[in-house]
Every structure is written in C-alpha cells, then in structure tokens.
Amino acid sequence: MAHLLHIDSSARGEGSASRRLSAEYVAAWKSRNPHGTVTYRDLTTDTPGFVSTDWITGVFGPAETANASTEAAVAASEHLIREMEEADVIVLGVPMYNFGVPATFKAWIDRVVMAGRTFAFGENGPEGLLKGKKAVVLRASGSDFDNPDFAPMDFHAPYIRGVLGWIGITDVEIIAVNGYTPEQLDIAVRRAGATIGASVAAA
Ligand SMILES: Cc1cc2nc3c(=O)[nH]c(=O)nc-3n(C[C@H](O)[C@H](O)[C@H](O)COP(=O)(O)O)c2cc1C
Numbered sequence: 001m002a003h004l005l006h007i008d009s010s011a012r013g014e015g016s017a018s019r020r021l022s023a024e025y026v027a028a029w030k031s032r033n034p035h036g037t038v039t040y041r042d043l044t045t046d047t048p049g050f051v052s053t054d055w056i057t058g059v060f061g062p063a064e065t066a067n068a069s070t071e072a073a074v075a076a077s078e079h080l081i082r083e084m085e086e087a088d089v090i091v092l093g094v095p096m097y098n099f100g101v102p103a104t105f106k107a108w109i110d111r112v113v114m115a116g117r118t119f120a121f122g123e124n125g126p127e128g129l130l131k132g133k134k135a136v137v138l139r140a141s142g143s144d145f146d147n148p149d150f151a152p153m154d155f156h157a158p159y160i161r162g163v164l165g166w167i168g169i170t171d172v173e174i175i176a177v178n179g180y181t182p183e184q185l186d187i188a189v190r191r192a193g194a195t196i197g198a199s200v201a202a203a
Pocket residue numbers: 010011012015016017018019094095096097098099100140141142143144185
C-alpha cells in the first residue's frame with residue numbers, strides 16, 4: 001500500500017499558500033490512491049529541537065557518554081527518519097523565508113540528515129540511503145525567482161534539492177507560486193492546480 005508523508009512549515013495557518021498547495025496535492029494523491037495512507041507533520045506546531053550537545057553526543061559518541069538525555073535526542077531523530085523511510089512520496093509545504101527555508105524546516109532537516117542512518121560514506125564516497133522515493137516541494141514566495149533579477153538570491157530550491165539528494169532523494173519536483181498580495185497568491189495557487197494534477201497523475 002502506498003504511503004505519503006505530508007509536512008508543512010508555514011508559520012501562517014489560514015492564508016498560507018504553501019499549506020493550500022500541499023493539502024491540494026495530498027487530496028489529489030488520495031483520490032488516485034484510495035487505499036494509500038498519509039502521515040501528517042506540522043513543523044510550526046510540532047517543531048523538532050535544534051541540534052544540541054545531547055544529540056551530537058548521542059549520534060557521534062563515545063558510547064560510554066550515553067545517558068537518558070542523549071538517547072532521547074537520538075530517539076527523536078529516529079522517529080522522524082522512520083517517518084521518511086516508511087513513505088513512498090514526501091510532500092513538503094515550504095515557504096521562502098529570507099531567501100531560504102523556514103528555521104523550523106531546517107530544524108527538521110538537521111534531525112533527519114544523520115550519518116549512518118540517511119547517508120553514509122562508502123567505498124565510492126558519500127551515499128544517500130533513502131532511495132526510491134519521490135519528494136514534491138510546494139513552495140510559496142513573495143518575489144518571482146524565475147526573474148533573473150531575483151534568481152541569484154534563490155537559496156531555497158538549490159538547498160532543498162541538494163540536501164534531499166545528499167540523503168538519496170534525487171527525484172525532487174518543486175512547484176512554486178509567488179505573489180506579494182493575497183490576491184496575487186490566490187491566483188497563483190489556482191493556476192498551480194493543473195501542475196499538481198499532472199504531477200499526481202505522473203507519479
Ligand atoms: C519571515 C518572512 C520572510 C520572508 N522572506 C521572503 C524572501 O526572502 N523572499 C520572498 O520572495 N518572500 C519572502 N517572504 C514572503 C513569503 O515567502 C510569502 O508570503 C509566502 O506566501 C509565504 O508562504 P505561505 O503563504 O505558505 O505562508 C517572507 C515572509 C516572511 C513571513
């Protein structure tokens with residue numbers, strides 16, 4: 001049975017374009033996969049802890065320094081990594097904040113990019129371990145980063161592609177909308193509906 005992991009990271013609830021888009025994607029996916037299952041995580045209300053001394057000690061050792069706090073920090077990562085491992089499709093609603101991703105999303109990335117679990121250094125160099133998955137990023141921004149005036153400041157899409165690729169998720173589709181006003185964003189979200197439909201149909 002197909003399984004989808006749905007993650008949102010906009011600090012806005014009502015009125016969030018990335019939340020509208022990710023919800024639309026998941027609804028379309030559910031229509032095509034009526035027996036499919038979905039796990040939902042909201043990084044704004046359920047924000048992973050930042051990388052901490054406990055986490056670093058728990059992950060990198062030495063083993064004799066392990067204690068209840070270091071084990072809890074690693075267990076929190078394990079939980080998030082298992083959510084990814086169980087998913088065939090990962091749908092990420094990610095607004096642009098200050099030319100990159102929201103800090104809540106970065107906190108999640110810092111918890112799931114873990115040596116020995118989601119990537120490893122093998123004989124042929126670094127290897128991502130989360131293979132065979134598709135990620136779809138629903139992104140909202142104010143400015144249009146297809147515009148060459150803004151494009152050099154787009155650290156959002158290259159970062160997400162790079163870091164997901166590092167852990168083995170190389171099939172990454174980014175569906176982006178932009179607008180400075182709620183009305184502009186609303187039009188852009190409606191227009192993106194066709195792209196979402198085509199993406200779900202092709203998956
Ligand atoms: C803290 C913050 C920083 C932002 N930084 C940028 C930015 O660097 N570039 C940009 O084009 N839009 C920026 N925006 C605008 C948002 O990307 C835009 O409002 C988008 O619709 C937010 O996604 P959401 O509708 O899902 O909440 C920023 C908004 C906020 C709240």
